[in-house]
Amino acid sequence: MADVAERAGVSVSTVSRTLRGLSSVSPQTRDRVEKAARELSFAVSRSASSLVTGKTRRIAVLTPHLDSWFLGNTIAGVSAVLREAELDLLVYSVTDVAERRAFFDRLPARRNADAMLVTCFDLTPEERARLDALGMPVVFVSQHAPGRPSVYIDDADSALRGMRHLLNLGHRRIAFLQSSDNTGFYWSSQERLTGYRNALAEAGLPYDEELVLYPVARHRRGIREAVGQLLSLRNPPTAVFAESDEVAIEVMGLLRSAGVDIPGRISILGFDDHHFSEWLDLTTVAQPVEEIGRAAAELARSIIDDPEADPARHIVFPTRVIPRGSTAPPAPTEAARREAGPARPHDI
Amino acid sequence: MADVAERAGVSVSTVSRTLRGLSSVSPQTRDRVEKAARELSFAVSRSASSLVTGKTRRIAVLTPHLDSWFLGNTIAGVSAVLREAELDLLVYSVTDVAERRAFFDRLPARRNADAMLVTCFDLTPEERARLDALGMPVVFVSQHAPGRPSVYIDDADSALRGMRHLLNLGHRRIAFLQSSDNTGFYWSSQERLTGYRNALAEAGLPYDEELVLYPVARHRRGIREAVGQLLSLRNPPTAVFAESDEVAIEVMGLLRSAGVDIPGRISILGFDDHHFSEWLDLTTVAQPVEEIGRAAAELARSIIDDPEADPARHIVFPTRVIPRGSTAPPAPTEAARREAGPARPHDI
DNA sequence: TCTTCGAATGACAGCGTTGCCAAACTGTAG
């Protein structure tokens, strides 16, 4: 900065003022300083600046992974807003239990960011306490945190409406497939499971544990095993509600390659409206993923700018059920078929 | 830090030494300091520390977007390595031409990171010069940058081998669909296009411009238009080589919903080995995406640790063609069919 | 007992900014 000052023939203070866009700099001086800065490829050292101001101009995102469609798009939304605000984006991806503990032990984000977005992360009470002790604004993304700023959808209600679609089609045995990851926590799941149960209750159907599965891994193997389990039930489901489209898409693939007709034999309902779902003809509960990221970033930004303001700290986004070809009325059961036609025990 | 020092009954210097893991601290003192730090949830201010050391312990990633499968997985790989090394990950997503210019103008990464990973970004000579002037180590990911550390695959050769598969099946009219984004640059494309052309030359086939398309957008609309163009050619291709699986998957969907049989009427070849490609039965050229990210991060790390060392600055990963069900020999043409059977001008 | 050495610790300057206050300059009114 001293170099720039010398080149522009002004003091360091003036350079600082100019570069921060403060008003009390004459236009000519401003021009000279900006020119000098450009010529020297000068950029303010954020380290030094944040040492004084206490502001890092950085926002941290805590996420269980980066390679899912949902989080990729959410973070893309976050990134778009931060870019405009000239804030930097720091990503902490914490993918298993050990890392998780390490993160909350070391709390590397402390004092290295002005705010933190916690995405898809069911925090334990201790973890929340840790974060609170940080004194850093935390925005919860894709999850409702009572008393704390959060951006989310109504998971229970969304799942309920998805289920109603299946129930209205006539399904009575509906499996529920949760998404899990290696962090040891099932995100969003509890709420959606609640929606699932509420829908069953509403329809007067029993809750059958064997229809609710928790694949052990987000990818292939875990889902393959879950599908195997469903297909080998004495009384298999006529529909599967997967907690995310990524899981639903894999389930579709597995069932198809196993020769199970979709939706003839089994209907599939997803959640998210993945980029591929349209042409795969997957019925789904759509949520505005990128929007959620943007809103979260905006919220964080407004909290940073004015910590006192309590700008509608809860933003709830609507979801909508998009019926497509992967859902249809269930095939008539053996019993129903017998009832319909004349009783012919040994049909030829 | 003074608080920790007081609580542990030592000087600030000792706290600093302890927290940095320097050896000259007695075990008892170390224990006391660590305990005090934990109790106070103390974390070193990276701003202050980097002001002195000049090291930020941050690595920046420059990427054209975050919401593609390829980049999500690459960055996941980067993140995994950085986490272990206790380095922070800074993400700069630059998604269009204006942002791109702004980025290189303002160069926000300057002095805010110890190294930069440039992924899938064809830099102009001026942009490279700008980066060089930064004096920050830059690692090129997924692209070969002569004279600069880079991690990549042999795109030309990979495309060549993919094409050979199609040619060996008997295809003679093969379309090539590039991936594009809004940054105004087509990444990896030129090399893969070279492979495409080399394969044609090898097979003694002409290069037909109308078979090479550049969708204007990464997603739906652009690809829909490209497919429309191909289907409305006087002499449509019998195979399509898409530059990424994400594009290939969309093309498959569009063709299927247009009633075009795959691979009966048109074969599809992708690139990446996307998570869904296996069950979609998409033939593809697989590349180890996450591995690439890890290697790039390792490379950056080793350069930071020892700027003098020139640790095998180029890492080339192998790719492999994975034949699946989306490719098959082309349907016999009208001409061939006539030739095969007896000449019956008006077949009934 | 005295010296010497190494290990452990402390004191202090300084990293590159910003915030505050003082100073210089400009223009206007008395």
Added chain:
DNA sequence: CTACAGTTTGGCAACGCTGTCATTCGAAGA
């Protein structure tokens, strides 16, 4: 020509750490 307010600029301390050097301490050797 002076006084004064407002605008623009400069000087300097301080932010929280680390690196360097000085100091203390205890143990080993003379």
